[in-house]
Amino acid sequence: MKNEKNIVWRFFASVKLALFTLFALAPLSIIGTIIPQKADPGRYVELYGPNLANIFLTLDFDDMYASWWFTSLLVLFSINITICTIERFPHIWRVVSQDNLKTPVDRIKKMSIRRSFQTSASMQEAEAAVQQVLPGSGWALEKVEKDGGTLFFAQKGAWTRLAVIVVHVSILVIFAGALIGNFFGYKASVMIPEGGETDKVYQANSEHTPIPLGFNLKCEWFSLTYYDTGAPKEYRSDLVVEQNGKTLKEQIIVVNDPMKYGGLTFYQSSYQEMNGQMTAVLKNSGSDAQQRFGIVPRREVKWPTEEVSFGVTNVTGPDFMRKYRYKIWFKDAKAAPVEFWVNEGEVAKVQRPHTTYELMVKPRFATGLQVVKDPGVWTVYIGCALQMLGLMVIFFMAHRRVWVFVEKGDKGTAIFLSGNSNKNKIGFEKDVARLVEGFEEDDTLGIGSGKE
Amino acid sequence: MNSHQLFGFTTFAYLLASVFYVAIFIFRAQKIGVVASLVTAVGLLVHTAATALRWIESYQMGYGHAPLSNMYESLVFFAWCIAAFYLWIEWKFKNRIIGAFAMPFAFASMAYASFASEISAEIKPLIPALQSNWLIAHVVTCFIGYAAFAVACGIGIMYLVKDSSENAKKAGRKGEGGLLCTLPDLKVIDDIIYKSVAFGFVWLSVGIITGAIWANEAWGTYWSWDPKETWSLITWFIYAAALHARFVRGWSGRRIAWIAIVGFLCVLFTYYGVNFLLSGLHSYGSA
Numbered sequence A: 001m002k003n004e005k006n007i008v009w010r011f012f013a014s015v016k017l018a019l020f021t022l023f024a025l026a027p028l029s030i031i032g033t034i035i036p037q038k039a040d041p042g043r044y045v046e047l048y049g050p051n052l053a054n055i056f057l058t059l060d061f062d063d064m065y066a067s068w069w070f071t072s073l074l075v076l077f078s079i080n081i082t083i084c085t086i087e088r089f090p091h092i093w094r095v096v097s098q099d100n101l102k103t104p105v106d107r108i109k110k111m112s113i114r115r116s117f118q119t120s121a122s123m124q125e126a127e128a129a130v131q132q133v134l135p136g137s138g139w140a141l142e143k144v145e146k147d148g149g150t151l152f153f154a155q156k157g158a159w160t161r162l163a164v165i166v167v168h169v170s171i172l173v174i175f176a177g178a179l180i181g182n183f184f185g186y187k188a189s190v191m192i193p194e195g196g197e198t199d200k201v202y203q204a205n206s207e208h209t210p211i212p213l214g215f216n217l218k219c220e221w222f223s224l225t226y227y228d229t230g231a232p233k234e235y236r237s238d239l240v241v242e243q244n245g246k247t248l249k250e251q252i253i254v255v256n257d258p259m260k261y262g263g264l265t266f267y268q269s270s271y272q273e274m275n276g277q278m279t280a281v282l283k284n285s286g287s288d289a290q291q292r293f294g295i296v297p298r299r300e301v302k303w304p305t306e307e308v309s310f311g312v313t314n315v316t317g318p319d320f321m322r323k324y325r326y327k328i329w330f331k332d333a334k335a336a337p338v339e340f341w342v343n344e345g346e347v348a349k350v351q352r353p354h355t356t357y358e359l360m361v362k363p364r365f366a367t368g369l370q371v372v373k374d375p376g377v378w379t380v381y382i383g384c385a386l387q388m389l390g391l392m393v394i395f396f397m398a399h400r401r402v403w404v405f406v407e408k409g410d411k412g413t414a415i416f417l418s419g420n421s422n423k424n425k426i427g428f429e430k431d432v433a434r435l436v437e438g439f440e441e442d443d444t445l446g447i448g449s450g451k452e
Numbered sequence B: 001m002n003s004h005q006l007f008g009f010t011t012f013a014y015l016l017a018s019v020f021y022v023a024i025f026i027f028r029a030q031k032i033g034v035v036a037s038l039v040t041a042v043g044l045l046v047h048t049a050a051t052a053l054r055w056i057e058s059y060q061m062g063y064g065h066a067p068l069s070n071m072y073e074s075l076v077f078f079a080w081c082i083a084a085f086y087l088w089i090e091w092k093f094k095n096r097i098i099g100a101f102a103m104p105f106a107f108a109s110m111a112y113a114s115f116a117s118e119i120s121a122e123i124k125p126l127i128p129a130l131q132s133n134w135l136i137a138h139v140v141t142c143f144i145g146y147a148a149f150a151v152a153c154g155i156g157i158m159y160l161v162k163d164s165s166e167n168a169k170k171a172g173r174k175g176e177g178g179l180l181c182t183l184p185d186l187k188v189i190d191d192i193i194y195k196s197v198a199f200g201f202v203w204l205s206v207g208i209i210t211g212a213i214w215a216n217e218a219w220g221t222y223w224s225w226d227p228k229e230t231w232s233l234i235t236w237f238i239y240a241a242a243l244h245a246r247f248v249r250g251w252s253g254r255r256i257a258w259i260a261i262v263g264f265l266c267v268l269f270t271y272y273g274v275n276f277l278l279s280g281l282h283s284y285g286s287a
C-alpha cells in the first residue's frame, strides 16, 4: 500500500511529468490561435465543412482554453508543481539551514575549488589573518575547533536557494488569482448615450444577463478626436456616479485610463453615433453658467434659467476631416432671434445685448464601456511579482560557500581554502582569487604566492 | 542629418561587422577581430543616437512617443538589442567567433525593416490603444528576451555545426575540422547557450507580465488568449521545458541546441507570424 502511494506520489512529483505537460501545452495551445474561438457553430461548418466542424465542436475547439481537456492539463500542471515543491522542500531547507561547520575536513580538502598555503606563522597568527581577510571581503565567519585544527565557514546567499520555491509557488498564486476572478468576478458591458444614465450593466456572455450596479452611472459627454493624419487620437467619456441624486464620483476616462468605483473598473471600449442627434454646451460667458443639452434637429431646446432657446435647423457633412457643420437658430427675451453656421466642435460666440453666449455643438454619441469586477487581480499581480523576483534571484544570484581550515603544517601552519557555488562558477573563481590575494598580501603569513 | 540616414549607416555597419566576424571564422583572420568589435560598437552607438533622434523627431511632428510602436520601430529595436546583447557576450566570454552567428541576425533585422515593402518607416501618431507607459516597459522587456534567444539560436547552430563535424571526424571521414577547430569547446558553447536562454527567459517572463498588466489597465483582462499572448506563452513553455530538461534531467549538447533553435522559431512566429498570419489585439504590428 505504501509502495503504491509512493508510485503515485513519485509520478506527480516528477520532472518528467512537468516536461511532458509543458511539451503538450505548447503545441496544443496553437489550436486556439488558428481556429476562431467562441464563434457560432454555423461559422465552423462554413469554415471546415460539417464533418470536421462536428469533430471540432465535440472536442470543444471552439472554446478550447476553457475546455475540459485543456483545464485538466492545467490542473495536472498545478498538482505537479505542488507535489514537486512539497517533495523537494526538505532537501532545499536542509541546504539553507545546515550547519556547514560539520562538513568533514577531508571533504573540504577534496573540493574541486581549493587552495592551500604553508606559512611559518603560528596557528594563532594564521587564524587572526583568516579573521582579517574574509570579513574584509564581506564574508561573515563562523568558527569551530575540530580535527586538531580550526575550521572557519562563511557563506553568502544561502536564502537564494529558496527562490526556486518562490517561482514555482508564484505559478500557483497566479492560478489562484485567476480562479478567484472566475468565481467572484464578472465581465460586462453597457452603452450609455451622452446625457443618459444606467443602473445596470450586461454580462458579456451569450445571455447578456443584466447585473444591477447599485448606483447610477451617467455619461455626461463623449468626444472623439483625430490626428491631422485622420487616425483616431482619443476616445473620451466624462462619467459621473450618482446615488439618490448625490454625486459620488466624477471622472474622465480614455482608453488606457479607466475609472475605478465600488470594486468595479470601467473601461472606455467603444462608441456609437446616435444618428441625427447632437449634443451641445451653452455657456453664458458673463456669469459662467453653463449647461449641456441633447438636440434633435428642428426641435427647440430650452434653457429656462437663462430664458434662452435654440435649435439646429440644418446639418451638412461630414467633410473630409469627418466634421459636420450646423445651422443654429438662437433666441432669448432680450433681442431678435439670430441664425448662423458653426463647425462641429468649434465655439460660436453669440453676442446679445446683456452678455455673450458661447455655443459648441457636436454629434451625439453613446459611449461603450467595458465593466469588470475582478477581485483576483491583486492575487495575480502578487504572483507575477513573486515570479519576477524569484527568477531574478535564481539567475542572477548564487549561493556561495567557503571553508578555511587551519592546522599544524610542515613549515609551521597550513591553511586550506575551499568552496563552492551553485551558480556562476566563473564569478565564484574570482571571489576565491580575491581571498587568495588577501592571504598573500597579509604580512604575518608571509606567503608570496599560493600553491596547490 | 535625420534618424533615417543614421539608421541607414547602422544597417551598413552591422553588415560590415557581420562580414568581418564571418571572415574571422572562415579565414581565421584573428587580426581583424578588433576591427569587427569596433565596427559593431560604433554601429551600436550610432543606432542609439538614431533612436534618440527619431524620438525627438516624433515630438517635433507633434505626436511624440517612444520609437517602439510599430513593426518598423520594433525591428530596429530588436536589432539594437541583439547587437548590445552580443557585445556583452563577446566581452564576457572573450570570444569573437560567436559574432559570425549573432551579428547577421542584427543586420537581417535592420535590413528587413529598411527594405521590406510592407513595412513603413514613417513616424505615425499613436492610436489610443497604444497610449500607455506600459508600452515601453512591455516592448523593451520582450525584446531584450527575444535578442537573447536570437543569440542563443545562433550559438545553437554553431554547436550543431561543430558537433556534426567532430562526429564526422570520429567516423573517419574528412570534415572541415580545420575551419571548425577555431570554434570554442563544445562544453563552452553549451554553457553559453544555457546562459543566454536563462537570461532570455527572465526577460520574456517579465515581458509577458508587463503585457498582462497593461492589458488589464487597458481592457480589464490580463489574459484573453489572443493569438499573440498565446504564442508568447507557447514560447515561454518551450524555454521553461528547456531549463528543466537541462537543470533537472541533465539534457545538454545537441538537444539543448535544438531547443534553442526551435524556441527562436517560436519567437519569430510570436513576433512576426502572428501579426501577418493571424488576427488579434496586437495587429498594430502590421502597420
Ligand code: HEM
Pocket: A013, A014, A015, A016, A018, A077, A080, A081, A084, A088, A092, A164, A167, A168, A171, A391, A394, B198, B240, B243, B244, B247, B248
Ligand atoms: C512553467 C512553470 C515553471 C517555471 C516557470 C519553473 C521555473 C523554474 C526555474 C526558473 C528553475 C531553476 C532552473 C535553473 O536554475 O536553471 C526551476 C527548477 C526546477 N523546477 Fe521548475 N518551473 C516550472 C514548473 C515546474 C514543474 C511543473 C515542476 C514539477 C516537477 C518543476 C520542477 C522543478 C525542479 C525539480 C527544479 C530544480 C529545483 C532545484 O534546484 O531543486 N518545475 N524551475
